[in-house]
Amino acid sequence: MVKEEYITEELKERIEAFNLSMSGKRYAIEHLDKESMASEEYKKAYADLRNDYLSLYREYSQIPDIDLYHYYMGRNPRAFDVWSISGNDERYGSPEFRGKIASEIVFNCIYWFTNKFDRVVDPMAGGGVVHDVCKAMVRRVKSYDISPTRPDIRQWDIRDGYPSDVVNEDFIFLDPPYYKKIDYGEQGNEFSKDKITFLRNILNLAVNSYSVLKSGGYLAFIMSNYVDYEDNNRSIYMPEMINSFTKCGFDIYRMIYCQNQSSQYRGFHVKHTLDNRDKHRFLTLQKTLVIFKK
Numbered sequence: 001m002v003k004e005e006y007i008t009e010e011l012k013e014r015i016e017a018f019n020l021s022m023s024g025k026r027y028a029i030e031h032l033d034k035e036s037m038a039s040e041e042y043k044k045a046y047a048d049l050r051n052d053y054l055s056l057y058r059e060y061s062q063i064p065d066i067d068l069y070h071y072y073m074g075r076n077p078r079a080f081d082v083w084s085i086s087g088n089d090e091r092y093g094s095p096e097f098r099g100k101i102a103s104e105i106v107f108n109c110i111y112w113f114t115n116k117f118d119r120v121v122d123p124m125a126g127g128g129v130v131h132d133v134c135k136a137m138v139r140r141v142k143s144y145d146i147s148p149t150r151p152d153i154r155q156w157d158i159r160d161g162y163p164s165d166v167v168n169e170d171f172i173f174l175d176p177p178y179y180k181k182i183d184y185g186e187q188g189n190e191f192s193k194d195k196i197t198f199l200r201n202i203l204n205l206a207v208n209s210y211s212v213l214k215s216g217g218y219l220a221f222i223m224s225n226y227v228d229y230e231d232n233n234r235s236i237y238m239p240e241m242i243n244s245f246t247k248c249g250f251d252i253y254r255m256i257y258c259q260n261q262s263s264q265y266r267g268f269h270v271k272h273t274l275d276n277r278d279k280h281r282f283l284t285l286q287k288t289l290v291i292f293k294k
């Protein structure tokens with residue numbers, strides 16, 4: 001997947017050296033032996049390591065976004081309004097989390113709609129892809145989930161609004177449950193209990209997000225239609241969800257279609273669709289990424 005021609009040898013060596021030294025310092029900071037050290041000695045060792053870490057980090061953050069993007073994605077950022085997304089990247093988000101978003105979508109959102117050190121919030125972080133991409137691209141990120149999968153994602157139920165330290169944010173990334181498509185456990189599934197509850201939760205999410213986003217900030221909302229082939233009244237289409245955001249003051253800024261690979265389906269899926277012409281059971285490949293602006 002990675003096309004090496006975008007990564008110069010010099011850039012590769014530079015970023016790898018930074019990552020290695022920074023993770024070495026971080027490890028040392030975390031494992032300073034508090035017990036056996038006299039307190040003054042401990043404080044000095046801690047302060048020295050922290051200063052070393054910060055100066056490395058400052059230097060790392062000078063690397064232009066496009067170089068960071070090239071290094072991590074091995075290609076240019078997406079220039080069209082259809083993003084064909086292939087496969088899952090094990091480097092971002094907990095590998096065992098089911099339903100992770102493709103890291104390339106997140107890298108593109110972060111590249112196009114944020115700047116270095118911007119404040120990014122992901123209130124439904126799942127496996128933490130947004131968190132990891134923000135760290136790689138030097139953005140300040142806060143991540144929450146009702147059932148956190150790792151310590152840097154804090155436990156929070158977004159139906160209660162945002163935590164009090166979430167204010168004046170530059171960018172919000174919303175990747176809520178895709179209604180009933182994936183099982184997120186007892187607590188996670190409450191968001192999508194039924195169509196009315198789901199739409200009410202999306203509306204609340206929009207209202208609360210509006211109040212914590214800075215004026216001029218962007219919000220990315222990624223979702224796909226939920227089609228109930230047996231009873232179309234139970235389907236939920238994108239415009240219904242998009243309306244929740246425009247109703248509470250957001251402007252639609254850009255719309256991008258994200259296309260998954262058809263290889264996720266097998267021949268018998270296609271046959272089933274073809275054999276049931278009257279049912280119009282088209283196999284879903286698209287997600288819509290809506291960028292709203294406050």
Ligand SMILES: C[S@@+](CC[C@H](N)C(=O)[O-])C[C@H]1O[C@@H](n2cnc3c(N)ncnc32)[C@H](O)[C@@H]1O
Nearest residue numbers: 100101124125126127129146157158175188191
């Ligand atoms: C589509 S997944 C997010 C995937 C994530 N972007 C990733 O790449 O791993 C939706 C997430 O919403 C979480 N969730 C469901 N209800 C929630 C709630 N009320 N508050 C916070 N998170 C919730 C689920 O636990 C799940 O992790």
